[in-house]
Amino acid sequence: MQVILRQAFPLGRFHATPWGASAFDDPYGEWPPSPFRLVRAIVARFHQLARERGEAAEALEDLVRALVTCEVRYHLPPTASRGPAVRQYLPDIDIRWNPAGLKDQAKGAMKVSKRFLAQDNCVAVPPDGAIYWFLDGPNWTDAGLALLDACLARITYFGRAEAITDIDRVVERPSGIDVNCELTDRRERGAVPVLCACRDMTAAMASDEAALHGATVPPGAVWRFAVRPPKPAPRRAAITRRYERTQLVQFALGASVEPPMEAIATITGRFRGRVLREALTALNDGALTRWNDASPGLRARIAGLAGKDAAGLPLEGNAHASYLVWCDGRRLTRLFVYRARPFEPWEQDAMLRAAEAPLEWSRTESEGWTVRMVPLDSAVPPPSGFDGIPSRAWSSVTPFVPARYSFDRRGRDKKGEMPQDQIVEELARRGWPPAEVASIDDAGWVRVHAPKRSVGGATNNARRSFHVRLTFAKPVVGPLLLGHSSFFGLGLFEPCD
Structure with a gap:
């Protein structure tokens, strides 16, 4: 005959420690609940019932025999998991003077109880989920089932007193409830020990506290093993976002090891790669x-994010996205993506998904340095130079790198290829009015964006950089991006009037 018990924990927590284990040594707690604990709880409630109704001891022996001869199986809530442990100091029965060397109440001493630290572990059980016990045994009778129901109705906690429970017997198995945890005599990979009652266990063994105290294995009990059901695979929650038409998507940057200025193109290039994959x-x-691997049609759809057409050629007219970094001094504080044409909702969604995981910026895998990106909403003002305010004087926020080498193999200046010459030539090519290079200072070496198809690939990407200040004859409106890797964060200018 099969008896099915349904046990719920209204507070969502099951507090219990395996037999003989310290709460500090086993922070996971007991899971699944042990059949030995169930038998002891029923026996304890029988003694309460006997005081109320005067039940005979023979009835308890019959009930215990029916319980211990059952084969126990479970249905455990798949979403149950380890809960947070609570540590607290509890009073002890030992009383002492405080201060210890002053034993006179008239002098300010007082008697206080000692304290000990206790750790309370628990398993988080969903309030709408329940444990189902399947008890298959030959010794169940109608009188035994009635006595079992009366004892279960009086069980208010299970394990520690904090584990408030509601347990009763169900007549029919609910739909969708199947056995997902069984007990075995041999330990398998991933199995946990569970204390079970032996078939010859008696009611006296369950209530003899003197025999139970200090026992590694209590009388009438035996260790068996259970493999917990696998947790369901995590699913990405469906997020409903409302997107506004915008030319600018911003993220705050944070890192335990702050990336240097030379890592700007590495961060923006890897973030762009993530955005394309998500798109x-x-x-x-x-x-x-x-x-x-994408078809020409798919390549054309993401051209505004990739910066190249279906054939892999660069887009003309600056119609693609620029992946930029804003700096506060030498500290990288913000990453943002700008495009003259507003981003579509699916493009913004690809950027947000690309920013969910930390982004590695270190050059070697052994370093493993990462940066995190936190989305910023439209309430955050755009960076200086992207707000539409005109200005005559502009200064580089990130290092400017000339598009072409300024020196020959002997280290001599190339005529007409000096950084200031390339700035003037690039401004004219992009349709900007003429500007005077007010100052240009060396800014050291930085890494630039170098596609793998280029000569040397990503390994030959260290270039000389400069801090530049420009002055236009009339105020101009940004954004102003110049030089090598200007669409990957380098050569970004801001107004400095």
């Missing part, structure tokens, strides 16, 4: 994530 994943339902 491809959304457009083809995860069938592919690499730009090289």
Whole structure:
């Protein structure tokens, strides 16, 4: 005959420690609940029932025999997990004087109880989930079931007193409730020990506190093993976002090891790669994530994010996104993506998903330095130079790198290729009015964005950089991006009037 018990924890917590284990040594607690604990709880409630109704001891022996001869199986809530441990100091029965050397109440001493530190571990059980006990045994009778129901109705906690419980017997198995945890005599990989009652256990063994105290294995009990059900795979929650038409998507940067200025192009280049993967994943339902594997149609759709057309050629007219970094002095504080044409909702969603995980910026895998990105909403004002305010004087926020080398192999200046010459030439090519290079100072070496298809690939990407100040004859409106890797964070200017 099969008896099914349903046990719920209204407070969502099951507090219990395995037999003989210290709460500090086993922070996971007991899970699943042990059958030995269930038998002891029922026996304890029988003694309460006997005081109320005068039940005979023979009835208890029959009930215990029916319980211990059952094969126990469980249905455990799949979402149950380890809960937070609570540590607190509790009073002891030992009383002492405080201060210890002053034993005179007239002099300010007082008697206080000693304290000991206790750790309370628990398993977080969903309030709408329940444990189902499946007890299959041959010794159940109608009288035994009635006595079992009366004892279960009087159980108010299970394990520690904080584990408030509600346990009763159900006549029919609920739909969708199947056995997902069984007990075995041999320990398997991933199994946990569970204390069970032996078939010859008696009611006296369950209530003899003198015999139970200090016992590694209590009389009438035996260790068996259970494999907990696997937790369901985490699913990405469906997030409903409201997107506004915007040309600028901003993220705050944070890191335990702050990245240097020379890592700007590394951060923006790797973030761009993530954005493209997320965009491809959304457009083809995860069938592919690499730009090289995408069809010409998909490449054309993400051209505004990639900066290249379906054939891999750079887009003309600055119609693509720029992945930029804002600096406060030499500290990288913000990453933002700008495009003259507003971003579509699916493009903004790809950027937000790309920013969910930390981004590694270190050059070697052994370093493992990362930076985190926190999305900023429209209430955060745009960076200086992106607010539409005109200015005559502009100063570089991030180092300016000439698009072409300024020196020959012997280290001599190339005529017409000096940094100031390249700035004047680039301003004219991009349609900006003429400007005077007011000052130009060396800013050291930085890494630039170098596609793998280029000569040397990503390994040949260290270039000389400069801090530049420009003065226009008339005020101009930004943004102003100049030089090598200007769409990857370098050569960004701000108004300095």
